[in-house]
Amino acid sequence: MQTPSQPRxxxxxxxxxxxxxxxxxxxxxxxxADPRALPDREPPAELRxxxxxxxxxxxxxxxxxxxxxxAASECPLCPSRDGRHSEIPADDYDVVVFExxxxxxxxxxxxxxxxxxxxxxxxSSDHDASFSGLSEERLRTIGAAWAQRTAELSVEPGVASxxxxxxxxxxxxxxxxxPHGQIYAYPFVPPRLERxxxxxxxxxxxxxxxxxxxxxxxxxxxxxxxxxxxxxxxPEAARWPFELHVVPRRHVPDLAALxxxxxxxxxxxxxxxxxxxxxxxxxPAPYMAGWLQAPVGDGRDLVHLRLxxxxxxxAADKLKYLAGSESLAGAWINDIRPEEAAARLRDAGx
Amino acid sequence: MQTPSQPRxxxxxxxxxxxxxxxxxxxxxxxxADPRALPDREPPAELRxxxxxxxxxxxxxxxxxxxxxxAASECPLCPSRDGRHSEIPADDYDVVVFExxxxxxxxxxxxxxxxxxxxxxxxSSDHDASFSGLSEERLRTIGAAWAQRTAELSVEPGVASxxxxxxxxxxxxxxxxxPHGQIYAYPFVPPRLERxxxxxxxxxxxxxxxxxxxxxxxxxxxxxxxxxxxxxxxPEAARWPFELHVVPRRHVPDLAALxxxxxxxxxxxxxxxxxxxxxxxxxPAPYMAGWLQAPVGDGRDLVHLRLxxxxxxxAADKLKYLAGSESLAGAWINDIRPEEAAARLRDAGx
Numbered sequence: 001m002q003t004p005s006q007p008r009x010x011x012x013x014x015x016x017x018x019x020x021x022x023x024x025x026x027x028x029x030x031x032x033a034d035p036r037a038l039p040d041r042e043p044p045a046e047l048r049x050x051x052x053x054x055x056x057x058x059x060x061x062x063x064x065x066x067x068x069x070x071a072a073s074e075c076p077l078c079p080s081r082d083g084r085h086s087e088i089p090a091d092d093y094d095v096v097v098f099e100x101x102x103x104x105x106x107x108x109x110x111x112x113x114x115x116x117x118x119x120x121x122x123x124s125s126d127h128d129a130s131f132s133g134l135s136e137e138r139l140r141t142i143g144a145a146w147a148q149r150t151a152e153l154s155v156e157p158g159v160a161s162x163x164x165x166x167x168x169x170x171x172x173x174x175x176x177x178x179p180h181g182q183i184y185a186y187p188f189v190p191p192r193l194e195r196x197x198x199x200x201x202x203x204x205x206x207x208x209x210x211x212x213x214x215x216x217x218x219x220x221x222x223x224x225x226x227x228x229x230x231x232x233x234x235p236e237a238a239r240w241p242f243e244l245h246v247v248p249r250r251h252v253p254d255l256a257a258l259x260x261x262x263x264x265x266x267x268x269x270x271x272x273x274x275x276x277x278x279x280x281x282x283x284p285a286p287y288m289a290g291w292l293q294a295p296v297g298d299g300r301d302l303v304h305l306r307l308x309x310x311x312x313x314x315a316a317d318k319l320k321y322l323a324g325s326e327s328l329a330g331a332w333i334n335d336i337r338p339e340e341a342a343a344r345l346r347d348a349g350x
Numbered sequence: 351m352q353t354p355s356q357p358r359x360x361x362x363x364x365x366x367x368x369x370x371x372x373x374x375x376x377x378x379x380x381x382x383a384d385p386r387a388l389p390d391r392e393p394p395a396e397l398r399x400x401x402x403x404x405x406x407x408x409x410x411x412x413x414x415x416x417x418x419x420x421a422a423s424e425c426p427l428c429p430s431r432d433g434r435h436s437e438i439p440a441d442d443y444d445v446v447v448f449e450x451x452x453x454x455x456x457x458x459x460x461x462x463x464x465x466x467x468x469x470x471x472x473x474s475s476d477h478d479a480s481f482s483g484l485s486e487e488r489l490r491t492i493g494a495a496w497a498q499r500t501a502e503l504s505v506e507p508g509v510a511s512x513x514x515x516x517x518x519x520x521x522x523x524x525x526x527x528x529p530h531g532q533i534y535a536y537p538f539v540p541p542r543l544e545r546x547x548x549x550x551x552x553x554x555x556x557x558x559x560x561x562x563x564x565x566x567x568x569x570x571x572x573x574x575x576x577x578x579x580x581x582x583x584x585p586e587a588a589r590w591p592f593e594l595h596v597v598p599r600r601h602v603p604d605l606a607a608l609x610x611x612x613x614x615x616x617x618x619x620x621x622x623x624x625x626x627x628x629x630x631x632x633x634p635a636p637y638m639a640g641w642l643q644a645p646v647g648d649g650r651d652l653v654h655l656r657l658x659x660x661x662x663x664x665a666a667d668k669l670k671y672l673a674g675s676e677s678l679a680g681a682w683i684n685d686i687r688p689e690e691a692a693a694r695l696r697d698a699g700x
Contacts, residue, residue: 052585052587053542054548059587104683165674165678184681190679192681208401329536331406337411
């Protein structure tokens with residue numbers, strides 16, 4: 001048995017990499033080879049510089065053809081069984097990471113410098129599982145996989161920033177229901193992280209993330225849960241009806257900088273928060289959950305690791321939409337006071 | 351008869367201002383007083399400073415109670431007729447502007463400095479009209495109303511930026527179907543406009559907007575329509591499946607700086623582009639259309655007036671969603687190449 005941070009590696013039929021991360025004590029066997037005949041890989045995406053606001057935009061024309069809400073029997077993330085071949089050749093697995101067949105980023109091409117990478121992270125072989133219901137053991141394996149990918153992708157040539165995230169729910173456009181997340185290794189520092197860096201630079205007195213955390217703890221009104229290692233709170237200027245930031249107390253740049261025990265408890269706190277979102281309205285919440293990690297290069301010391309969770313559901317039957325003010329002017333309007341959101345999330349503990 | 355730029359002014363029962371802009375040669379009569387007994391106005395919204403990225407966020411808790419997809423017979427923007435009283439006391443009107451009952455911005459309060467204002471702009475008394483189908487005469491009246499509001503709000507104490515926009519379609523969260531737009535007089539420069547200002551400052555050689563326009567005309571691949579006065583194009587780094595920028599050739603800061611004839615033709619070009627969006631998939635397109643105008647104070651000379659139109663529809667049955675990469679990291683992924691979008695929009699001319 002291998003340790004979680006040492007995955008078993010293989011290649012899919014079209015050359016994409018696949019990595020298997022096993023739970024401690026896992027019974028899953030070694031993965032077989034991919035027997036499929038796959039078409040050539042998709043043409044790479046393209047980066048364009050938006051001169052109007054000085055930001056990178058990704059153009060990924062081929063993604064229009066990506067798999068869209070397949071029937072459960074056609075799920076590309078389920079194990080390969082009974083003669084049906086999915087993206088994962090194994091008939092069982094714990095956690096699997098593989099390169100996305102429809103990547104959003106300019107990918108490595110033969111002889112060229114890799115410029116980015118899009119990984120899919122499958123959380124479970126159970127099509128109907130959800131992150132918040134996974135075992136502590138599995139959450140530790142997922143955390144270890146995230147840390148391993150963060151460390152490995154951070155030293156790839158051309159990678160500037162590693163973003164680990166999950167989108168869940170058709171309400172925010174999820175095209176596959178099987179529980180999974182993604183990892184984008186961007187070849188640039190994404191714009192919101194860039195603004196976090198600028199704010200951190202302008203903050204004269206130590207780490208901005210540490211200061212924000214200390215202020216939220218001192219105030220207390222928006223804290224949802226606090227452990228010895230980490231704190232979950234609704235930020236004072238939350239943008240989403242239900243938005244949570246989960247921040248380790250220790251100043252670390254990314255998931256790879258945590259030890260296994262710290263990381264396990266942090267991921268467990270994430271699962272706790274996601275369960276609360278589901279209990280708010282008694283139905284599975286659509287959400288985005290993303291780890292804002294320090295960039296690989298310049299400014300690495302300035303960013304304090306932070307998980308941001310955002311749900312657009314503002315009532316049982318209503319969603320928050322990003323319309324003109326948010327999308328065109330960049331001015332966000334939140335219909336729920338952060339203090340009220342925090343109180344409701346505290347009450348939604350299991 | 352008054353000229354379009356000189357509205358007739360009145361007050362609604364709770365003190366909110368209402369302005370009537372008439373088409374040239376209009377037959378509508380003078381508006382009656384508002385006979386309703388209305389509750390006190392809503393508590394003001396609140397501005398919060400997001401220290402993590404140094405941006406203002408608006409918290410408007412009372413808006414949870416706002417009117418939500420009423421039946422056509424209960425429409426608050428239809429004329430008041432047959433004993434039913436809407437937000438507009440008149441039994442007919444051309445274009446009406448009034449203060450939103452559920453404003454998203456901290457409003458004027460007695461004795462305090464106004465800090466922002468949210469206007470509703472009703473385009474027609476016809477509940478089923480759409481912007482792209484309005485008469486040239488009506489489009490001129492709307493343009494005149496936008497210009498009058500921009501000029502008047504720009505000199506209000508505390509106003510930093512006037513944003514004229516329309517959201518259309520349940521797909522982007524529109525809660526009233528009656529054809530209307532909005533005007534937000536922000537007490538701050540909204541974040542995206544701030545980034546436009548920074549980019550314009552960094553552009554050493556004259557106006558950035560003029561330079562972008564010249565480059566798009568020289569390239570030509572993404573130009574959808576060009577008149578003597580204005581150009582409509584898909585920007586090189588478009589973020590939305592179908593995104594259009596409509597830019598006057600003359601360097602002007604805002605709608606108030608155009609003469610009536612120029613403005614009429616510019617608004618007419620907007621209606622042309624919105625009609626093309628509807629024809630792309632043969633169904634009414636959800637869209638946002640917003641006029642990015644120069645701020646009132648610092649940087650006023652740097653911004654070249656620009657209309658941005660964005661539709662999230664990427665196929666007849668598919669929408670673009672802003673999920674983890676866009677919403678949390680700020681990195682946009684566009685699934686349609688801007689050159690392809692421009693070609694399809696050229697083909698969708700009437």
